[in-house]
Amino acid sequence: MPYQMKNGKWRAQRMIEGKRYTHTCETRREALDWESEVKDHQEIVEVTRTATALEWLNQYLDYSLERHTRLVYRTKQRAFEIALPVIGKEFEVTRITPAHALAVMRHASKKGCADTANKCRKHLSSAWNWGIKYMGLSPINPFLQAEKFPVDQKPRRVPSESEFWQVVHRAQERDKRFILACLHTAARKSELFRLTWNDVDFERGFVLLGTRKRKGGGMEYDPVPMTSELRRILLEQKKEGLCGEHVFCHTDGTLYTKRQRLLDRLCKKCGIQRFSLHGIRHLTASILAREGVPMTQIQAILRHRRLATTEVYISRISPLENVLEGILCEGRRPDVVSDEPFLEFTHEFTHASAVTQKLQ
Numbered sequence: 001m002p003y004q005m006k007n008g009k010w011r012a013q014r015m016i017e018g019k020r021y022t023h024t025c026e027t028r029r030e031a032l033d034w035e036s037e038v039k040d041h042q043e044i045v046e047v048t049r050t051a052t053a054l055e056w057l058n059q060y061l062d063y064s065l066e067r068h069t070r071l072v073y074r075t076k077q078r079a080f081e082i083a084l085p086v087i088g089k090e091f092e093v094t095r096i097t098p099a100h101a102l103a104v105m106r107h108a109s110k111k112g113c114a115d116t117a118n119k120c121r122k123h124l125s126s127a128w129n130w131g132i133k134y135m136g137l138s139p140i141n142p143f144l145q146a147e148k149f150p151v152d153q154k155p156r157r158v159p160s161e162s163e164f165w166q167v168v169h170r171a172q173e174r175d176k177r178f179i180l181a182c183l184h185t186a187a188r189k190s191e192l193f194r195l196t197w198n199d200v201d202f203e204r205g206f207v208l209l210g211t212r213k214r215k216g217g218g219m220e221y222d223p224v225p226m227t228s229e230l231r232r233i234l235l236e237q238k239k240e241g242l243c244g245e246h247v248f249c250h251t252d253g254t255l256y257t258k259r260q261r262l263l264d265r266l267c268k269k270c271g272i273q274r275f276s277l278h279g280i281r282h283l284t285a286s287i288l289a290r291e292g293v294p295m296t297q298i299q300a301i302l303r304h305r306r307l308a309t310t311e312v313y314i315s316r317i318s319p320l321e322n323v324l325e326g327i328l329c330e331g332r333r334p335d336v337v338s339d340e341p342f343l344e345f346t347h348e349f350t351h352a353s354a355v356t357q358k359l360q
Helices: 028-037 041-048 053-067 070-087 098-111 114-134 161-170 173-185 189-193 228-240 260-270 277-290 295-302 307-317 323-329 340-359
Strands: 010-016 019-025 206-211 220-225
Touching (some): 010 028, 019 028, 019 053, 070 114, 098 114, 161 173, 173 228, 173 260, 295 307
Antiparallel strands (some): 206 220
């Protein structure tokens, strides 16, 4: 039975061999006709083969709205808003080529930067993969065939413990509790934003943090042990009682969506380079690694599914051991060094240079 979507269009649907197929229509009548006409998967492929780029992306956004967070949905929506003027709303989706993908990336790069172009490529590629499964699109993804634009990698900014405590001492009491909770849970900011009192177990000493950053997009919860400092923070927050069912919120009771301005302001007051809330998560991980905590325990606290993810995470933020110092600088140099090898090398180099000059 068709149903009306938020954008006013109607979605037709059919179950064939245990799989659900959908098609977006302008009116309810068209949706009913589609459901009555389509009998098998091959007919669905034929119907959707002439879908426009606009229809394809709108159907994928409907899927994204059901499966992803609001932030991810909005990110995809912005990427498609950049792509559609280049591809053309009425352009048949099956006619899209790698040349179209490259044109979209160039346009996105002009509007933003190379990273913006690569993000557009990523979201359009995901939409095409979805279309392969549900719309019968070609298994050759034109967006994956277009190469990524080169992007200069910026070093991740992880604050030192000194910088972190400077920020904490400058913060107001409610903000201080939130920042300390970031340190003591190693949580992503979205996980603390959605934390409710039902997720806090004072008796057994843990909090449940929910994340969608895993395959499938469903909310998954993991217990994180509660430190004595975190218990104190949460008890003070509960006593204040401004946030209703949620643990952290603004003073007027509205829920947090972003908190970067808070850290920007505090870092400026302290005269230190800015860092993000995610940088605090990295700080917790670096402290644990420095203290020799086993990698598997750090993995459990960071709530990574794969140990390899944690190892890469730690390698990016931990300083390399200076093995060069011990090998090259600690009494390894002899008192007398013969010049003969150097003279022999110099002679060979001079001879090679002369040959090069003749060839030129």
